[in-house]
Amino acid sequence: MKKFTTADAEITMELGRKTGEWISRSGKGFTLALTGDLGTGKTCFVQGLARGLGVNEGYYITSPTFNIINEYPAGEMRLLHLDLYRLGEAGELEYLGFEELLGDDAVVAVEWPGLLIETGFEFDLRLDFQFDENFNREISLFPSGQAGSNLLSNVFHKN
Numbered sequence: 001m002k003k004f005t006t007a008d009a010e011i012t013m014e015l016g017r018k019t020g021e022w023i024s025r026s027g028k029g030f031t032l033a034l035t036g037d038l039g040t041g042k043t044c045f046v047q048g049l050a051r052g053l054g055v056n057e058g059y060y061i062t063s064p065t066f067n068i069i070n071e072y073p074a075g076e077m078r079l080l081h082l083d084l085y086r087l088g089e090a091g092e093l094e095y096l097g098f099e100e101l102l103g104d105d106a107v108v109a110v111e112w113p114g115l116l117i118e119t120g121f122e123f124d125l126r127l128d129f130q131f132d133e134n135f136n137r138e139i140s141l142f143p144s145g146q147a148g149s150n151l152l153s154n155v156f157h158k159n
Contacts, residue, residue: 002141002156005132012041012137013048019125020052020107022155024075029106030147031122033113036129041137042111045127046081053079053107063111068096077105085112090119124148 006012023030032049034042043063050061053074064070064083072079080101087093093116102108110116113123125148128140141156143149 001143002152004139004141004156006041006137006139009041009044012044012139013051015139016045016048016050017052018048018155019045019151020049020054020074022052022151023049023107024053024077026147026150027076028147029077029102029104029108030151031108031124032110033117033123033126034109034111034129035113035126037131040129040131041139042127042129045129045139046079046109046111049107049109050074050079050081053077055079069098069101071101074107077107078103080106080108081111082108082113083111084115087115090115093119125151 004015006015034045036042047061050059050072055072055074059072061081064081065085068083068086070081122144124143124145126142126144130138132138141152143152
């Protein structure tokens with residue numbers, strides 16, 4: 001586990017950008033679970049992730065709260081940004097075609113991943129976002145499996 005404190009949105013985005021660059025270099029799909037209250041920086045992190053993956057600056061990265069899924073081309077990969085806040089049950093994921101979206105070229109970032117976790121889906125990295133007493137963002141990173149551990153040791157080894 002690694003923990004970071006970020007004082008502003010730019011630093012949160014930078015953390016996402018570094019993550020995206022590493023994933024892009026690996027050339028393999030990757031899954032991220034983003035947990036935390038509203039406004040703690042989940043979408044801000046994904047904005048940086050998108051830039052690190054090579055998503056064109058012409059795409060404005062927003063939370064897919066009402067769309068549920070936003071997909072962006074990222075070079076040879078695809079960024080799938082999901083927000084499951086409005087889903088009522090895990091069965092709705094099947095209706096949305098979630099399984100069909102996955103693949104070796106998919107980087108999947110899921111805000112409010114609880115329903116997906118309930119299905120037994122395993123993420124490569126979980127990021128927990130919260131505010132400290134001074135309203136700085138505290139971001140805790142928990143790897144699962146080799147891909148998540150590799151990311152932490154190769155990208156964030158100096159922190």
